[in-house]
Amino acid sequence: MPGSIPDASAQTSGAAPAPLDIVLRVNGTEHRISVDPRTTLLDALREHLHLTGSKKGCGLGQCGACTVLMDGRRVNSCLSLAALVEGREITTIEGLARGEQLHALQAAFIERDAFQCGYCTPGQIISGVACIKEGHAGSPQEIREWMSGNLCRCGAYDNIVAAIQDTAQATTGSAQGG
Amino acid sequence: MITAVIGQPLSRIDGRQKVTGGATYAAEFDVPNVAHGSIVRSTIANGRIASIDSAAAEKAPGVIAVLTYRNAPRLAYRKHHGTTDPSVGERLHVLQDDRVNHQGDPIALVVAETLEQASYAATLVRVTYAPESGATNISRVKLVLPTQDQTDQGSTPPPDRPRGDPKGALARAAVKVDNTYVIPRENHNPIELHATIAAWDGDRLTLWDKTQWVDGAADEIAAVFGIPPENIRVISPFVGGAFGSGLRAWSHVTLGALGARVTGRPVKIMLSRRAMYYGTGYRPDTIQRVALGASREGHLNAIVHDAYHETSTYEEYTEALLAATRFLYSCPNVYTRDRLARLNVHTPTWMRAPGEASGVFALECAMDELAVALNMDPIELRLRNEPEQDEFKKLPFSSRSTKECYRIGAERFGWSRRNPEPRSMRDGRLLIGWGMAAATYPMNFAPASAVARLLPDGTAEVASASSDIGTGTWTSMTQVAAEALGLPIERVKFTLGDTRLPKTPPEGGSMTMASVGSAVQAACRKAREEALARGGANDLQEAMRRIGQPVEASVDSKPGDESQRFSMHAFGAVFVEVAVDPDLGETRVRRMVGAYGAGRIINPKTSRSQCIGGMIGGIGMALMEHCGRPTQWARHQRQSCRIRGAGARRCSAGHGLDFRRGARSAREPAWGEGPRRAPHRGRRSGDQQRRLPRDRQAHPRITCHAG
Numbered sequence: 001m002p003g004s005i006p007d008a009s010a011q012t013s014g015a016a017p018a019p020l021d022i023v024l025r026v027n028g029t030e031h032r033i034s035v036d037p038r039t040t041l042l043d044a045l046r047e048h049l050h051l052t053g054s055k056k057g058c059g060l061g062q063c064g065a066c067t068v069l070m071d072g073r074r075v076n077s078c079l080s081l082a083a084l085v086e087g088r089e090i091t092t093i094e095g096l097a098r099g100e101q102l103h104a105l106q107a108a109f110i111e112r113d114a115f116q117c118g119y120c121t122p123g124q125i126i127s128g129v130a131c132i133k134e135g136h137a138g139s140p141q142e143i144r145e146w147m148s149g150n151l152c153r154c155g156a157y158d159n160i161v162a163a164i165q166d167t168a169q170a171t172t173g174s175a176q177g178g
Numbered sequence: 179m180i181t182a183v184i185g186q187p188l189s190r191i192d193g194r195q196k197v198t199g200g201a202t203y204a205a206e207f208d209v210p211n212v213a214h215g216s217i218v219r220s221t222i223a224n225g226r227i228a229s230i231d232s233a234a235a236e237k238a239p240g241v242i243a244v245l246t247y248r249n250a251p252r253l254a255y256r257k258h259h260g261t262t263d264p265s266v267g268e269r270l271h272v273l274q275d276d277r278v279n280h281q282g283d284p285i286a287l288v289v290a291e292t293l294e295q296a297s298y299a300a301t302l303v304r305v306t307y308a309p310e311s312g313a314t315n316i317s318r319v320k321l322v323l324p325t326q327d328q329t330d331q332g333s334t335p336p337p338d339r340p341r342g343d344p345k346g347a348l349a350r351a352a353v354k355v356d357n358t359y360v361i362p363r364e365n366h367n368p369i370e371l372h373a374t375i376a377a378w379d380g381d382r383l384t385l386w387d388k389t390q391w392v393d394g395a396a397d398e399i400a401a402v403f404g405i406p407p408e409n410i411r412v413i414s415p416f417v418g419g420a421f422g423s424g425l426r427a428w429s430h431v432t433l434g435a436l437g438a439r440v441t442g443r444p445v446k447i448m449l450s451r452r453a454m455y456y457g458t459g460y461r462p463d464t465i466q467r468v469a470l471g472a473s474r475e476g477h478l479n480a481i482v483h484d485a486y487h488e489t490s491t492y493e494e495y496t497e498a499l500l501a502a503t504r505f506l507y508s509c510p511n512v513y514t515r516d517r518l519a520r521l522n523v524h525t526p527t528w529m530r531a532p533g534e535a536s537g538v539f540a541l542e543c544a545m546d547e548l549a550v551a552l553n554m555d556p557i558e559l560r561l562r563n564e565p566e567q568d569e570f571k572k573l574p575f576s577s578r579s580t581k582e583c584y585r586i587g588a589e590r591f592g593w594s595r596r597n598p599e600p601r602s603m604r605d606g607r608l609l610i611g612w613g614m615a616a617a618t619y620p621m622n623f624a625p626a627s628a629v630a631r632l633l634p635d636g637t638a639e640v641a642s643a644s645s646d647i648g649t650g651t652w653t654s655m656t657q658v659a660a661e662a663l664g665l666p667i668e669r670v671k672f673t674l675g676d677t678r679l680p681k682t683p684p685e686g687g688s689m690t691m692a693s694v695g696s697a698v699q700a701a702c703r704k705a706r707e708e709a710l711a712r713g714g715a716n717d718l719q720e721a722m723r724r725i726g727q728p729v730e731a732s733v734d735s736k737p738g739d740e741s742q743r744f745s746m747h748a749f750g751a752v753f754v755e756v757a758v759d760p761d762l763g764e765t766r767v768r769r770m771v772g773a774y775g776a777g778r779i780i781n782p783k784t785s786r787s788q789c790i791g792g793m794i795g796g797i798g799m800a801l802m803e804h805c806g807r808p809t810q811w812a813r814h815q816r817q818s819c820r821i822r823g824a825g826a827r828r829c830s831a832g833h834g835l836d837f838r839r840g841a842r843s844a845r846e847p848a849w850g851e852g853p854r855r856a857p858h859r860g861r862r863s864g865d866q867q868r869r870l871p872r873d874r875q876a877h878p879r880i881t882c883h884a885g
Contacts, residue, residue, distance in 0.1 A: 003287060003307065005219040006300030008451045016239035036294040043293055052206035053199015055418070057369040058451040065369055074467040093199035102197065110193035113787050117648030118196030119418025125197060153369050153419050154648050155794030156787060 015134045020083050026051065027095025035082050040068045044082035045092060054092035057151075064150030067123040068092050074130040076149075081160045093122035096129065104171060105129055108163035116154035124150045137168035180632030183657045183667050187783035191672075192416075192646065193651045201416045204388040205373035205448045210373060213242055215437045215447040216296035217430060218286035218303045219456055220278045223522040224312025224491075224610065227276040227285060231461040235288055235302040240295030242441045244303065245287040247273045250436060253402025260394045261624075262425040262684050264327040264525065265494030272429045273436070278307065280493055280524045281314075282456025284429055289437045289445055301867060310524035316463050321486050321517040324496045325327075326873075328846035341504075341570070342511035347480035354480075355547045359468065359540040363805035364461040364674035365487070366529055367848065370418020372458050376434040377444035381405055383435055385412045390424035391684035392677045394775050398427040400436055415675040421795075422528035423458045425686050430457060437585025459527025460805060462487040462495065463519075464536045468503075468511035469545035476554050477560045478509040482553040483541065486517040490525040494518060497533030502543050502618050504570035505745060507563040514568075528686060530795055534619050539800075542615035555598060556583050556614055568745030579775025580616060587614065587773035591753035607716075608757040610768075617750035621777070622689035630659065632729040636719040638663050640702060641673040644694045645685035648791075650695070650784030657780055658695050660704035664718055680732060688748070691780060697735040703752040705731035750774035752793060767797050 017037045024031045024044060033048045042059075045068070054077055057065035061079040068077045069091035096103040105128050108114070114122040125156045127150045131137050135144035143161050152160065195201040221229075222269040232244040250273035272284045286303045290296035313319045343371050348354060375386040389395045392412040400407040419423060430447050437445040449458070464487040471480035489495040500514035512769045529535075549556040564581065567574045588594070596612045597603050604609040618855070628642040640659040646652045652672060660667040673679060682694050706718060709729040713721025723728070740746065753771040758764070772793050 001525075003221055004283065004303055005221055005452070005456075006297060006303075007453045009218070031252075036292055038294040038298070039292075046206070046292060050200065050208050051199070055203075056205075056371060056448065057418075060451060062451075063369055063685055065784035100192070101638060102421070106197040107195050110189050113189065113783050115193075115196055115783075116650070116787055117368070117370070117417060117419040117793060118201050119203065119368070120193070121196050122199050125221075153367055153421070154787075155791035156653045157794070158790060159787065174799075 010113055020085050022086050024049070024082065024086065024090065026090045026107070027092060033082075037081070037083055039082045040078050041068070041080040041082045041085055041090070042077040043115050045077060051094050055065045055119050055122055056081045057120065057123075057174040062104070062151075063120065063123075064127060065120050065123040067150065068128060069126060072083065072130070072133070074127050093126055096125065103129065103131070104165065105167045109160075112159045112163040112166065113156070114163040115152070115156050120150060120152045120154075124152065128160070131164060132171065133169045140165060143168075148171055181296060182779075183660045184780050186657065188653055188667070188710075189654055190650060190784065193347075193837050194418075198632070203370055203373070203418050204375065204386050204414060205371075205446060207375055207386040207413070209375050209377055209386070209444045209446070210610065211439060211442040211443055211444050211863070212377075213289050213291060213437075214293045214296040215434060215445045216290070216300040217284050217433060217447065217449075217453065218300050218305075218685045219282040219453065220285050220305070220307070221281065222278055222309045222312075223314050224283045225278050225309035227278060227309050228305045228308045229304075231304040232286060232302075233701035234304070235286075235299040238290075238295065238299040238302055240291040241288060241299045242291065242443065243289045243437065244299070245273055245437065246285065247275050248302075250274070250287075251440065253432070253436070256401040256404055258398060258401030260397055260426070260527065262391065262394055262686065263398075264489075264493040264495045267490075267525075270429050270492065270524070272400045274431055280456075280490065280522050282453070282524065283735075284457070285360075286431060286879045287433045287437050289441050289443070292341065313456045314521050314541060316465070316488050316519045316521065318517045319521060322520055323515075323517055326493055326596055333605050334656050337424075340511070340513040342653070344513035348471040348482060349616075351480055352474045352721065353548070353551050354469060354471045354835040355544055355551055356469035357467070357544060357547060359543055361461070361464040361536050361539065361799075362805050363463045363526075364529065364799055365455060365805050366419075366421040366423035366458070366460065367454065368419030368421060371449050371454060372423065372428070372430060372449040373446070374431045374434040375432075375437040375444060375446045378435075378438050378442075380808060383410045385410065385431065385435065386428070387412055387414055387431055388417055388420065388424055389414050389427065390417065390420050390422075390686050391508065391682075392643050392645070392648055394425070394683050394684055395427040395431065396677045397429060400750065402432050402433065403439075410677065412677045413675065414645060415570050417645055420647045421530045422532060422686060423454075424645075425528050425684050428457050428459075428585045436512075443804065446762075452705060455805070457524055459529070460524065461529035461532070461536065461799075462526035464499065464649045466499075466537070466540040467539050470544050470548045472552065473549055474552070476548075476552050476559045478507055479511060481507070481512045481536070483512075484515045485515065485537070485540075485885040487518055487536075488521050488523060488526060489518045490523055491520050493525040495526045495529065496848035498620070499533045499537040499755055501620070502534055502538050504620060505565065505568040506538070506541065506616060507545075507560070508569060509563065516585045530792065531619055532687075533800070535796070538616070538618060544612060546615070550600065553598075557593065558585065558590060560616060571745050573743065573745045576621070576740065576746040577745075577777075579749045579774065583616075583749055583773040583775055584614075587751040587753050587771050590771075590773070591771040593753060597758050605757060607760065609760050611758065612753070613756070614751060616694055617752055617772075619688055619748050621692060621746035621748060622687040622694040623696075623737040623740070624683035624689055625696040625700060625734065626682045626693040627732065627734045629730060629732045630698070630701040632663070632705050632709050632718070632722055634722050634726050634728070636665070637669045638665055638705070638720055639671050639703070640675065640698055641679045642675055642682050642694050642698060643673045643679040644682040646672070646674060647685055649685065649690065650781055650879065651685065651690055651787060653784060654691060655695065655698050656740045658698050659702045663706050680734075691733070695780070700733040700735050701731050704733055705729055748774065748776040750776070752796070765801060770797070774784055801844065842868040
């Protein structure tokens with residue numbers, strides 16, 4: 001029984017790991033960084049690349065605030081090690097808009113007031129983009145099911161579902177109302 | 179002429195930043211040369227540190243410093259009680275002695291070059307304890323009255339002084355109900371983890387902090403370090419939710435500043451989700467007996483509301499638990515009492531609708547049970563007990579919208595189709611329940627300041643130190659300013675979240691629009707009048723062009739004597755449909771309608787989001803959230819801190835945050851404490867208790883009517 005609780009649990013023990021030189025492809029740009037092997041993709045984005053749009057809400061894969069796209073699929077970046085995602089195409093919230101032109105789902109989030117504090121929002125939007133692409137935005141019930149990995153403590157779920165439904169209907173025409 | 183901007187459902191001004199990742203929260207400021215701090219916490223609830231060995235941690239790669247009570251500088255800890263601190267007791271002093279006050283009490287701080295190095299080195303700190311017996315079970319301690327009752331902003335008479343003869347009236351009542359309502363501890367759990375970055379420049383400190391009150395954080399840390407508050411700048415433009423947890427500057431803020439001072443480096447501390455249960459407050463475990471006595475016609479003639487809740491051993495946390503009971507209904511005989519159970523836990527704090535949400539829950543459950551006992555419609559029962567005035571303060575209400583809220587809510591919900599007979603409504607095999615409750619929250623108003631600066635190009639900069647914790651302050655203040663200035667909204671830039679801006683009260687207690695909004699409005703009006711007078715024009719743009727230089731006006735606004743003349747509250751009514759599986763007890767909230775009379779609505783869009791967010795918070799509090807009680811296996815459960823429940827799926831409009839595995843350890847018994855004994859004698863027997871259930875599913879469709 002250890003006599004103390006550290007705030008964060010270390011991921012390795014023993015001798016100091018040597019830093020690794022890696023190349024991360026994020027939003028179409030290659031970044032050469034030297035990271036601790038224990039560094040998560042989320043911490044690499046936030047602490048090394050200063051791409052702080054991906055949020056840390058738990059570090060445990062439970063809240064979804066850190067969701068990014070990896071080769072088009074949504075993943076919890078807090079559960080991915082940076083050194084293991086070399087060569088993958090990573091898209092974060094910063095890479096969604098085309099210059100000043102917001103992604104349709106970003107615009108729908110503003111229009112629908114699908115957030116309050118905004119902290120879960122980047123993860124919700126990234127997850128929502130994938131949810132629509134996957135064809136999982138056919139009904140409010142389906143959206144709720146496939147967005148269940150993203151928590152919102154402000155309680156904006158109704159508006160989040162509406163924003164995703166609006167965007168799905170506008171972009172695919174396949175979603176059913178309800 | 180500019181059309182009115184107040185009352186327009188404008189989208190959030192900060193929306194673009196929030197949807198693009200451009201909003202910068204506390205831990206995200208790019209402070210050069212920043213080091214990372216990781217906090218080590220105690221595993222006992224009460225006792226002393228017998229030994230603490232940081233040698234291995236100090237030798238670990240990247241470690242700059244390991245601070246414990248043995249080597250940490252002694253801090254001033256000047257006496258300071260901000261308005262959000264308990265007025266009785268003394269805050270935790272961190273790393274000042276070998277004392278352990280609660281499970282998760284900070285006992286060491288590791289500062290290292292990287293987050294990974296700090297986190298790892300924190301696991302190398304070895305600690306042994308001299309544990310002492312402690313109390314973590316609310317049922318096993320002597321209950322005490324608060325030293326100084328603060329439950330009604332200090333204006334309350336002694337907490338156990340009755341109105342009329344409640345005991346006698348209850349004994350004589352034709353119909354009575356008498357039950358106990360148990361609310362388990364609930365954590366705020368904002369999605370953003372609490373975080374602070376501290377950087378010293380000589381004797382001046384900058385804190386980028388997650389806070390609901392930049393001025394309060396500066397005052398507290400100034401008192402801790404014994405420096406003038408003016409030496410501290412707190413920056414907090416975005417807050418990723420707080421729900422009350424950001425109203426005090428907790429010990430991790432002190433530790434960040436301490437680490438930065440010792441190492442000479444800026445230090446960043448971001449709490450883990452687990453640590454959010456150890457030192458950022460919570461809604462306390464609260465146990466309430468409510469006895470109501472009424473005539474057969476449903477007129478209340480006795481209310482007894484006798485409560486107790488947990489607090490720490492070092493501070494007396496009290497909240498407005500009983501405030502609404504004293505005025506919500508007309509009743510000549512009322513007894514209210516709130517007592518404290520002092521436990522070896524960390525201090526609870528304000529959590530969304532602090533006090534009122536807990537107290538009204540018990541009172542409104544009791545009213546429903548009385549309605550059943552009387553065989554009377556719950557709305558009719560409430561209407562029969564509408565007071566003419568606040569019978570506690572003996573003041574007229576500034577407004578009282580309960581009747582309208584009942585009417586509009588009932589219409590929207592379809593209340594008239596309700597069959598009041600218990601177990602009479604079904605959907606297939608599911609039992610359907612329709613229920614309603616009144617809601618109320620006081621109209622708080624505190625002194626606040628703002629500055630408005632008109633520029634020659636016809637734009638304006640308006641500023642106040644306030645926060646936007648998701649409430650929409652940024653947007654609504656811009657609307658207030660634009661209307662007062664008579665400028666289009668895109669010409670007005672509002673700034674907040676910085677101690678360099680004019681002082682404000684905390685963003686809490688639903689007081690921001692009344693307080694800060696009044697200051698913003700007054701500053702803008704003053705600037706406009708001055709500009710028009712100086713420029714000699716009726717048109718502001720023309721006046722500013724003529725003046726050719728900025729015109730600035732500052733205002734310190736404060737409440738008048740309204741609170742001496744009126745009892746001021748917002749009111750509401752909430753209607754809910756639940757489906758209950760008769761075999762499994764699974765409960766789903768299927769729809770919910772809220773009607774609120776909350777004064778003048780500045781922005782219907784963000785206000786609606788606030789109302790719905792509050793209703794969803796209520797679902798979570800009622801059905802899903804619970805910070806576990808101490809159990810024999812708590813220590814092992816702690817190892818798997820995970821979020822229970824779900825978000826959008828199980829709770830279509832609700833949320834399902836429930837970090838209770840991790841939370842359980844916060845109520846872990848101290849070493850040597852035996853199994854639980856029988857409930858405290860002050861409590862009713864189990865079958866008469868109404869516990870907030872948990873692990874139920876919610877699936878609501880929520881609508882809200884605010885006005």
